[in-house]
Structures are given as C-alpha cells and as structure tokens.
Amino acid sequence: xxNLGIRSLLNxxxxxxxxxxxxxxxxxxxxGVERLRTSAKESFARSASGIDLIVAARGDxxxxxxxxxxxxxxxxxGIGWHSYxxxxxxxxxxxxxxxxxxxxxxxxxxxxxTTDYFDRFRxxxxxxxxxxxxxxxxxxxxxxxxxxxxxxxxxxxxxSIVNAHGAGTVAFDMHDEAPFxxxxxxxxxxxxxxxxVIVSVEGFDRLHRGSHDDGDETLDPFGTAAExxxxxxxxxxxxSKATGQGTQQSESESEDRYMPxxxxxxxxxxxxxxxxxxVQRVIDEYLPEPLTAVxxxxxxxxxxxxxxxxxxxxxxxxxxxxxAGITGMIVMISASLDARRREFAILRSIGAAxxxxxxxxxxxxxxxxxxxxxxxxxxxxxxxxxxxxxxxxAFGFILxxxxxxxxxxxxxxxxxxxxAGASILPAARVYRMTLVDGLAFRL
Amino acid sequence: MTAPKGMExxxxxxxxxxxxxxxxxxxxxxIESLTLAKGERMLLRGPxxxxxxxxxxALSGVIDIPPGHVRIxxxxxxxxxxxxxDRFRVDxxxxxxxxxxLIDWLSPLENVLLPCRFSRRRYDQAGPNPTATAQRxxxxxxxSDERLHFAPSNELSVGQQQRVAAARALIGTPALxxxxxxxxxxxDATKAQFIDLLERECRATGSALLFISHDKGLEKHFDRxxxxxxxxxxxxxx
Numbered sequence: 001x002x003n004l005g006i007r008s009l010l011n012x013x014x015x016x017x018x019x020x021x022x023x024x025x026x027x028x029x030x031x032g033v034e035r036l037r038t039s040a041k042e043s044f045a046r047s048a049s050g051i052d053l054i055v056a057a058r059g060d061x062x063x064x065x066x067x068x069x070x071x072x073x074x075x076x077x078g079i080g081w082h083s084y085x086x087x088x089x090x091x092x093x094x095x096x097x098x099x100x101x102x103x104x105x106x107x108x109x110x111x112x113x114t115t116d117y118f119d120r121f122r123x124x125x126x127x128x129x130x131x132x133x134x135x136x137x138x139x140x141x142x143x144x145x146x147x148x149x150x151x152x153x154x155x156x157x158x159x160s161i162v163n164a165h166g167a168g169t170v171a172f173d174m175h176d177e178a179p180f181x182x183x184x185x186x187x188x189x190x191x192x193x194x195x196x197v198i199v200s201v202e203g204f205d206r207l208h209r210g211s212h213d214d215g216d217e218t219l220d221p222f223g224t225a226a227e228x229x230x231x232x233x234x235x236x237x238x239x240s241k242a243t244g245q246g247t248q249q250s251e252s253e254s255e256d257r258y259m260p261x262x263x264x265x266x267x268x269x270x271x272x273x274x275x276x277x278x279v280q281r282v283i284d285e286y287l288p289e290p291l292t293a294v295x296x297x298x299x300x301x302x303x304x305x306x307x308x309x310x311x312x313x314x315x316x317x318x319x320x321x322x323x324a325g326i327t328g329m330i331v332m333i334s335a336s337l338d339a340r341r342r343e344f345a346i347l348r349s350i351g352a353a354x355x356x357x358x359x360x361x362x363x364x365x366x367x368x369x370x371x372x373x374x375x376x377x378x379x380x381x382x383x384x385x386x387x388x389x390x391x392x393x394a395f396g397f398i399l400x401x402x403x404x405x406x407x408x409x410x411x412x413x414x415x416x417x418x419x420a421g422a423s424i425l426p427a428a429r430v431y432r433m434t435l436v437d438g439l440a441f442r443l
Numbered sequence: 444m445t446a447p448k449g450m451e452x453x454x455x456x457x458x459x460x461x462x463x464x465x466x467x468x469x470x471x472x473x474i475e476s477l478t479l480a481k482g483e484r485m486l487l488r489g490p491x492x493x494x495x496x497x498x499x500x501a502l503s504g505v506i507d508i509p510p511g512h513v514r515i516x517x518x519x520x521x522x523x524x525x526x527x528x529d530r531f532r533v534d535x536x537x538x539x540x541x542x543x544x545l546i547d548w549l550s551p552l553e554n555v556l557l558p559c560r561f562s563r564r565r566y567d568q569a570g571p572n573p574t575a576t577a578q579r580x581x582x583x584x585x586x587s588d589e590r591l592h593f594a595p596s597n598e599l600s601v602g603q604q605q606r607v608a609a610a611r612a613l614i615g616t617p618a619l620x621x622x623x624x625x626x627x628x629x630x631d632a633t634k635a636q637f638i639d640l641l642e643r644e645c646r647a648t649g650s651a652l653l654f655i656s657h658d659k660g661l662e663k664h665f666d667r668x669x670x671x672x673x674x675x676x677x678x679x680x681x
Contacts, residue, residue: 004560011548343546349503350611351533351561353526435525 005363008343012336016368019325019332023372026325027415028380029318031408035384037311038407041304044070047191048296050122052276053268055079055087055283058290062306065299068099068265070192071109078262083289087266090282092275095120099265100204105163105197108149112204112260118144120269123191133157134184140202140258143180148194150185157182163197202258268293322415326422329368333361334426337433344434354434361427362420369419373412377404453514454479454619454651455502460512461677462497471497473677477669481618484645484652486661489671493678495655498671499623502653503536504528516618533562537612537650539622544608545596551607552577552592555614565615573614580610583647584640602633609641616648623655638664 009016048054048069056064057077066072081098088096097120100112111117115136118129134157137144145155155161159182180199188194270276276295283293344357352360404412455478462472472494479485489495500506501513501520505528510521516535523531532538537558545554555577559566570576581592584606591599599607605625612620622641626634638654642664645652654665662668672678 007548007553342543346544346546347557348529349532349538349540350557351529353529355526356561 002363002367005360005367008360009364009367015332015336019329019368020372020375022325022328023369023415023419024376024379026318026322027373027376027412028383029321030315030411030415031377031404032380032383033314033318034408034411035380035405037315038405041300043190044300044303045297046124046189047193048300049124050120050126050269051267051296052270052273053280053283054265054294054296054299055083055268055291056265056294058292061292061294061299062303064265064292064294065296065303068101068267069296071101071196076264078264079266079289079291081259081261081263083287083291084263084266086287087268087283090279092270092272092279093268094271095269097121097267098201098260098263099267100201100260101264103163103165103204105149105161106153108146108152108195108197110163110197110199110204112199112201112263114201117198117267120267121193123189123193127189129189129193130187132185132187134182137183137198137200137203140200140206141180142183142200142203144184144186144198145182146186146194146196146198147188149197150182155182155185157185161197163199200258201260201263205258205260322418325372326369326415326419329365329419330422330425332368333365333423334429337426337430341433344430348434354431357434358427358431361430362423365423365427366416366420369416372419373415377412452481454481454483454516455653456514457501458512460501460508462501462506462508464497470677472501472675474498474674475676477674479619479651479653482645482649482651483667484642484665485654486665486668487653487655487671488657488668489655489675489678490657493671494675495671496623498675499621499653499655502619503538503621504532530562533558534564535618537614537617537620539605539608539612539620539625541624542601542604542628544611545599545604547595547597549596550593551581551586551596551599551603554596554607555581555610557611558615558617562615565617567615569615577610577614580613580644581607583644584610585636586610601628602630602637605629605637606640609637609644613644613648613650616650618651620645620650620652622652624657625654626656626658634658 048065051069054064054068056068057079059076063073064076067074067076084096084098087093095116097113097116101109103110103112118131118136121129123129131144132147132150134144136142143161145161149155160179161182162179180197180203186193268279270279280293280295283291347357347360348354457474457477459476460472460474461470463470487495487498497506501508502515504515504520504523507525508521510519513520515531518531518535520528520531545551546557549557552574556573559569559573566573578589578592581587586592586603586606591603596604596607605628608625609622612622620641625641626637629637638661641652641654652665654661
C-alpha cells in the first residue's frame with residue numbers, strides 16, 4: 001500500500017510538490033517560532049542561573065535584569081560604592097561582584113567588574129567560566145573578551161582594543177586615549193557573556209575620568225538628579241563629579257583595591273539560597289540607599305508574562321499556516337478524486353476492498369505530510385545554522401541548533417496526525433464512491 | 444467453502460437467479476440456470492440492456508446476492524460479506540474491461556503483477572518468480588519487447604493495453620476470466636489477434652473464460668455460444 005501510495009503521488013508530482021512545500025512552510029513556521037521562543041527563554045535563564053540576587057538602584061526588576069545581565073536597555077542610574085560594601089557585609093552573602101555598565105566595544109557591551117566575576121559567575125546549572133586562552137586581568141588595562149567577540153573580530157590575547165561610550169552600536173565618543181590589551185579569551189558559554197568585553201572596575205572608570213574631566217554638560221544632561229530619576233543610557237557621573245575630591249581620595253587610599261564612586265549593579269550569591277527572600281527584603285528596605293534586589297528567575301517570569309501575549313499570537317499565526325497547509329493538502333486530494341474514479345475501480349477489480357482504497361488515500365496524505373515535515377525541518381535547521389551568527393549578534397541569544405527537541409517532536413507528531421486525520425474526509429468519500437461505482441462496467 | 448475439494452467442476456453456476464436494481468420497477472435479471480464448466484470458454488452475446496453487465500456484476504461479487512443462487516468455483520457468493528467478496532474476487536476471477544484497464548502511474552509489468560500484490564493465492568499460483576511469469580505472459584501475448592514492460596502504461600496503444608489487461612487477468616491462474624467486450628475498442632486485425640492469444644492462454648492455464656461481445660465471427664474460438672436474450676427471462680425486446 002505504501003509503495004502504491006508513493007507511485008500514485010509521483011504520478012501527480014507537480015501538485016504534490018506544491019502541497020509538500022506548503023506543509024514544509026507550516027512546519028518551518030511552527031517549529032521555528034517554537035524554537036525561537038524556547039531558545040530565548042533557555043538562553044536567558046542560563047545567563048542568570050548562577051546569580052541569587054541582582055542589586056541595582058530602585059527600579060523595575062525586569063528592566064534591571066535586562067540592563068545588567070543582557071545589556072539590553074538602560075543600565076540604570078547606578079548606586080554608591082558604599083552600598084556595595086554594605087551588601088558584602090550582610091549575613092548570608094557569600095559573594096558580591098560589582099558591575100559597571102554603559103560602554104561598548106564595537107557594539108558589544110563592556111562590563112567593568114572585579115576578578116571575582118570569573119570565579120563566581122555561574123551559568124547553565126552551575127558551570128563556571130573557563131578561559132579558552134589567557135587568564136583574568138591583573139592590571140587596569142587588561143580586558144577579557146567573550147568567545148563571540150573574539151571570534152567576530154579575530155581577537156586573541158595581546159590584541160589592543162578601544163572602547164566607546166554608550167550602549168549602542170553607534171559610538172559618539174571613542175575612548176581611544178585609554179586602550180585595553182586583551183589578556184584572556186573565555187570559552188563559549190551560550191550566554192550573554194559570550195558577547196561581552198570584561199574589564200576591571202578601575203580600567204572602566206579610568207577611561208571615563210579621562211574623557212569627562214571637564215564635566216561636559218551636554219554629555220550628561222541629567223546631572224546629579226539622575227540618582228532618583230528615569231533611566232539614562234549611560235552611567236551617571238554627576239555624583240562622581242560632585243564628590244570628585246572623594247574619588248581622588250579613595251583611589252589614593254587603596255593601594256590593592258580600587259574603589260569607584262558609583263557602580264551600576266551588584267551580583268550577589270548567598271550561602272543559603274533558601275534565605276534569598278529575607279536578604280532581598282533587607283536590601284530593599286533597610287539599606288540607606290534606595291535599592292532593588294532582583295531575583296533573576298522571578299524577573300524572567302515577569303518578562304515572559306509580558307511577552308506571553310505576543311508569543312501566543314505568533315504561535316497562533318504559525319498554527320494557522322499549518323492549518324492552511326493541511327487544508328491545501330485535503331483540497332489537492334479531494335480535487336483529484338473524481339479524476340481517479342477509474343483508478344479506484346480498477347484497484348477494486350483486482351481485489352482492493354474499499355477500505356484498502358480508503359487506506360491508500362490516508363497513506364498518500366501521511367506521505368505528503370511526512371515529506372513536508374522532513375523538508376520543513378531540513379530547511380529550518382539549515383536556516384538556523386546559516387543565520388546563527390547574525391541572530392546571536394542581533395538578539396543576544398543562541399538559537400537552539402538541535403535537530404529536533406522532544407517538545408518539537410510532539411508538535412511535529414501533532415501536524416502528522418492532523419494531516420492523516422484530515423485525510424479521513426476525502427478517504428471516506430472515496431470509500432462511499434467505490435461502493436457505489438462498483439467495478440468499471442458502467443464507467 | 445460450500446463444496447468439498449475436488450467437487451468444484453464448475454467455474455460458475457447460477458440457478459434461479461433474479462436481480463432488481465434499487466429503485467427499479469422490474470427485474471434486470473432473471474436466469475433459470477447458466478453454468479460454465481472448469482476450463483470451458485463461453486461467448487455470451489446480447490444487445491445492450493439485455494442484462495450482461497448486471498450479470499457480470501453479480502458474478503464478480505460487486506452486488507449483494509442472496510445465498511443459494513450464484514457459485515464461483517463451488518463457493519456461494521451469497522455467503523460472503525462485501526469485503527470478503529473483494530478478496531474472493533481477486534483470488535478466483537480475472538477481469539478484463541472494454542478499455543482503460545490499466546493504472547496509468549504503474550508500468551505495464553506492475554499492472555500485471557497487481558493481483559499478486561493483493562492476493563496470496565494468485566501470488567502462490569504465479570510460480571516461483573511472479574515477475575518472470577508476468578514477463579512470460581506479456582511475451583506470449585505479443586508484448587515481448589521488454590522496453591514496453593517498463594514504459595508508462597498510457598503510452599501503449601489500446602491493443603497493447605488490452606493485452607496487458609489480459610495478462611493481468613491470467614496471472615496466478617484464476618478459475619474464471621470475465622471479459623466484458625474487451626475487443627470493442629480494437630480494429631479487426633488486433634481484435635482477431637487478441638482473441639487468438641486469449642484463447643491460447645486460457646487453454647494453457649486452464650482458466651474458464653466468459654467472453655461478452657456483440658461481435659460476429661468469434662464463435663470458432665469458443666466451446667459454447669449463448670445469447671443473453673434467451674437466457675435472461677427478464678429481457679423483453681419490446
């Protein structure tokens with residue numbers, strides 16, 4: 001029956017090919033949308049998985065998460081160094097890493113932090129960062145680049161790079177007076193770290209002092225008010241200028257450890273994860289500066305609830321296309337039935353019972369659907385592989401490049417079942433037709 | 444099924460068989476008795492409307508028949524359900540139609556082999572290598588050119604198509620070959636050749652042949668000639 005089905009379809013190869021294409025398109029869209037969705041979520045969840053709390057100036061948790069971990073949107077007004085020290089001193093806090101943001105290197109975000117970052121950052125269920133070459137920075141001018149950055153620009157240890165002010169790809173203000181030398185390249189993680197340039201807090205701060213010595217008002221429109229103000233695209237140095245004296249002081253005071261006046265966020269790890277809510281409350285309510293401590297996973301859930309409607313709409317569209325594809329196939333099969341009455345009569349005359357002809361129609365539909373599914377998946381995987389670099393650069397997450405996940409397998413199975421199920425309509429018609437037509441005597 | 448083995452001396456038997464199409468006011472068929480012995484070849488003649496097609500439908504098990512009236516190789520068709528009759532048909536009967544016998548998207552050779560695909564019995568009786576048997580049958584029916592066996596079926600001439608259909612009916616030696624005016628679309632030369640070949644193959648395989656035709660001058664190929672107008676009491680020439 002399978003062989004007969006294949007031969008019969010080959011006989012109508014042009015129409016069948018069109019139908020297969022429409023099914024392939026459906027599968028491409030359904031699985032593509034699904035993969036985009038799950039890849040984004042997985043990728044985001046991986047990036048934040050090792051951090052118990054992210055502390056930043058009071059604000060919206062989703063915005064803080066996006067700005068700090070993923071470098072999307074505003075980095076926030078920043079918090080004072082004293083808050084970092086207070087957080088470090090809290091009970092149950094195992095480690096705390098300061099994060100400075102607001103610069104970019106050729107479109108990739110630059111993060112200023114301490115070497116603790118490399119020891120403490122965890123991703124994808126507890127994996128530590130590893131160096132593909134080199135090691136963490138010892139001097140202020142040292143930089144560590146993520147695998148994606150290194151691959152994109154062909155960087156290796158020893159390369160000298162220059163960062164730009166601002167978070168966007170268009171750099172208005174190059175910090176070319178303060179170059180960095182790459183001392184380490186990280187191994188790929190599949191997280192936002194791959195697209196990051198990591199420098200020391202001191203190095204990050206130094207280049208800003210260099211370029212903003214004059215207190216350029218046009219580059220700093222929000223001035224000192226930014227502390228309790230709307231998010232600004234770049235680090236706010238109002239306070240640092242106001243207490244310029246103090247900065248100089250603190251720098252000269254600490255020989256071994258540089259202390260910037262302001263930082264954007266603190267990544268916090270706890271000794272006991274179960275205490276995360278009470279620590280969050282302490283940070284939110286009892287520290288002198290208005291702060292928000294974000295639970296990354298909770299913020300992610302909030303983010304997904306915001307994007308949920310759009311996802312649902314996208315998925316609904318994809319399923320609508322799948323429905324159209326299957327409808328097209330049923331139309332194709334139904335349209336051919338009248339022309340094939342003779343064929344069915346002949347098959348009956350040589351012993352095919354009506355239910356075998358019924359089965360032939362279902363087998364043909366299954367074949368068309370299955371070929372469409374396979375084609376759709378092949379194209380999808382080809383496109384994923386080809387667009388991967390651009391995609392990661394543009395949206396910051398890794399496309400899942402598995403051939404077919406279990407979940408996607410269920411979707412594919414659903415499409416296959418829908419295709420076979422829908423073919424029962426024309427098959428039932430053929431069944432009745434062959435019974436009425438009998439053999440070919442009267443045709 | 445009903446007759447013990449070895450007692451099947453008839454290819455088909457019909458006794459006091461009446462049939463009326465649904466919605467019709469009168470019988471289409473009313474046959475007192477008509478039998479065909481094993482291996483016998485019968486020419487059945489009659490004008491259109493004399494009930495030939497209805498009779499063929501009854502023999503080939505397409506229409507529902509009450510038990511006790513029609514037997515094929517000793518099996519009472521009235522005892523078989525619809526789908527069992529489909530299987531029974533391919534096991535015991537080879538059919539040849541007026542025209543358009545072949546499935547276009549299969550090659551002539553595959554068309555010939557179709558009954559072996561649907562019937563274990565036909566497959567088993569087609570010899571150790573059914574494909575070789577099919578090719579031998581095609582060759583004996585004048586289609587010895589192997590290229591024709593694999594060509595698209597719709598590229599064959601009508602005469603060639605009918606001979607492929609004959610080979611399909613003959614493969615696996617069914618007890619009965621039913622031929623429904625298979626020569627009506629052929630010219631006189633191919634017609635004569637076709638009947639010659641069909642007669643010879645039926646002799647060789649031992650299949651009984653019921654051949655329906657209006658054509659004159661075919662009598663010499665058959666053991667018996669019957670006229671539907673005489674057999675069917677439901678027929679009136681009025």
